[in-house]
Amino acid sequence: MSSLLETKIAARQHALREQGLLRQRKVLGVDHTLNTNASTSSPRFVFEGRAYVNFSSNDYLGLSRVPELAEALHLGAQTYGVGSGASPLVTGYSDAHLALERKLCDLTGHEAALLFCSGFSANTALMKTLFDQHDIVVADKLVHASIIDGLQDSGAQLKRFLHNSLESAERLLARHHASALITESVFSMDGDCAPIAQLSALCRQHHAWLVVDDAHGFAVLDGYHNAEAAKLIDVQVVTFGKALGCQGAAVLGSQALIDFLVSNAREYIYSTALSPANAALALAATQYSTAHPELQQQLLENIKLFKRLCREANVPLLGSDTAIQPLIIGDALQTLQVAEKLRAAGIWVGAIRPPTVPVGSARLRITLTAAHAAEDIAACVAQLAQVLSLVGVPLVTERQATDEHR
Ligand SMILES: Cc1ncc(COP(=O)(O)O)c(C=O)c1O
Incomplete structure (x- = not known):
């Protein structure tokens, strides 16, 4: 049986x-x-x-096939070994990770960054650590599964607005005392872009943070990888597995936010760190995309x-x-x-x-x-x-x- x-x-x-x-x-x-x-x-x-x-x-x-980047990964592995060997709070955080975090901050204007092994874990960690049952969070109808999963784990009340609709977003922000509004820069399944500047203005008006999953925008086209990003966006999640052609992700925001995540994000504390070779590769990929x-x-x-x-x-x-x-x-x-x-x-x-x-x-x-x-x-x-x-x-x-x- x-x-x-x-x-x-x-x-x-x-x-x-x-x-x-x-x-x-x-x-x-x-x-x-x-x-x-x-x-x-x-x-x-x-x-x-x-x-x-x-x-x-x-x-x-097309960066995943660039010979110089394969070299950067090889050199990273020769220098640091092929794995990080521990979680970041034990001995898994190296100068390769710090260099990448600094570069990402330079590119976006954010104060601090925190690296994860994937965009999925960055999003879930951010959502379930930042929010709890006392928060109301407003999110676009089409945000990624990792955001939804993290929000569900957080216990926050989730209110969804019509896809890319400023009117619908504003209605929800006005009705609820929301802690944050969450959207994507480029939507993964539709390919359209969120009206980030207008959403940012709405968030400022309603004292809510703007959180942007920039997985499909970062390092490609005219995304938010410029020093203006941090002026509009409070928390930006960038991933390395898409336009950068490699692997991993980062949460970018204020130093206070990143310190808070370091002490509280279970995915960060209880997981082997992104390998330093991959951090060195992602750094080389950001440099390569800027130079080309x-x-x-x-x-x-x-x-x-x-x-x-x-x-x-x-x-x-x-x-x-x-x-x-x-x-x-x-x-x-x-x-x-x-x-x-x-x-x-x-x-x-x-x-x-x-x-x-x-x-x-x-x-x-x-x-x-x-x-x-x-x-x-x-x-x-x-x-x-x-x-x-x-x-x-x-x-x-x-x-x-x-x-x-x-
Ligand atoms: C919008 C969006 N966010 C996050 C992720 C997860 O990123 P990663 O592939 O690095 O886990 C994806 C991947 O499909 C995505 O499309």
């Missing part, structure tokens, strides 16, 4: 499979024919013996090219101007079907389904990077147009798509 847990697992997996929501990992290999110079070839990988162009990664500047503004420029050009070609082919995008270009299909199974057909043409695009996005808004999440070659972008759009008409997805206008799914 099967145990209670075996029965539960089997039933839940069965239900997910029926709804097209089962998640499975795919083992990807390196395309050894690839030129490792990030600026001359589109990102590719091999799956089951076949090469695919990757339109699914958050490596927006042409990568941001190339990314912008690739985004423009993709959008123009989609417009010409009537491929219905959501209207984003960033590297994240969603195409809403609605039904989860049909979204998988479209992604499969694109794969048959050698193009790998993420099929994003609930609960990552709201029910009825399953989508392709196409991401562009500075490393994509123009001919691969053109091939991606041509295949998209063909596959969408093949499977009967209506080619609607941008405006319709935006209205329906907000």
Whole structure:
């Protein structure tokens, strides 16, 4: 007889499979024919013996494949060893960590920083340490799962405002004596940007902190990696696994906030520190991205090219101007079907389904990077147009798509 847990697992997996929501990992290999110079070839990988162009990664500047950064990681490991060996409050905090924290403060204008092994742990640690059952927190409807999980753990009362709506945010701030408003700079699944300056003004008016998850904005396009950031944003979470092409994250804010987190954030106190080699790598990646503004420029050009070609082919995008270009299909199974057909043409695009996005808004999440070659972008759009008409997805206008799914 099967145990209670075996029965539960089997039933839940069965239900997910029926709804097209089962998640499975795919083992990807390196395309050894690839030129490792990030600026001359589109990102590719091999799956089951076949090469695919990757339109699914958050490596927006192509930094994960830059030889100088591989060298920086190697040098970091030779200098400090391959791991940190302890939590930061024991012996896991080194001058490599301090140097990265200082650099991040210089880039954003914040007083102090605290490093985490991932953006997910930075967000959950921040939320559950900063807030408690006495706080009311106002957050955009589409903030990341790590923020929601952390807020749930904190016991704070959560009030959600309509996505990117200043009116809705203001209504909640006026009605509740909120401690903070939380949003993302660039939304991970929609690719649109929050009105940070206006939200900041609202927060000042209502004596609430503005907390911004800058995972998809930091180091890419005109995000908040400038000395003005701290004037608008009280707490900024930046991650290294996206535009910086490596791993880890930081919470940036006042010295008082960071001291408070050092003494109270359980994820920080009871976890092995980010390796110093990874800290050295992230520092080198920030320096590299600053020294190579042409990568941001190339990314912008690739985004423009993709959008123009989609417009010409009537491929219905959501209207984003960033590297994240969603195409809403609605039904989860049909979204998988479209992604499969694109794969048959050698193009790998993420099929994003609930609960990552709201029910009825399953989508392709196409991401562009500075490393994509123009001919691969053109091939991606041509295949998209063909596959969408093949499977009967209506080619609607941008405006319709935006209205329906907000
Ligand atoms: C908006 C946002 N915040 C935080 C995270 C978590 O960052 P990390 O991948 O470093 O854990 C993600 C990652 O998907 C994200 O999209």
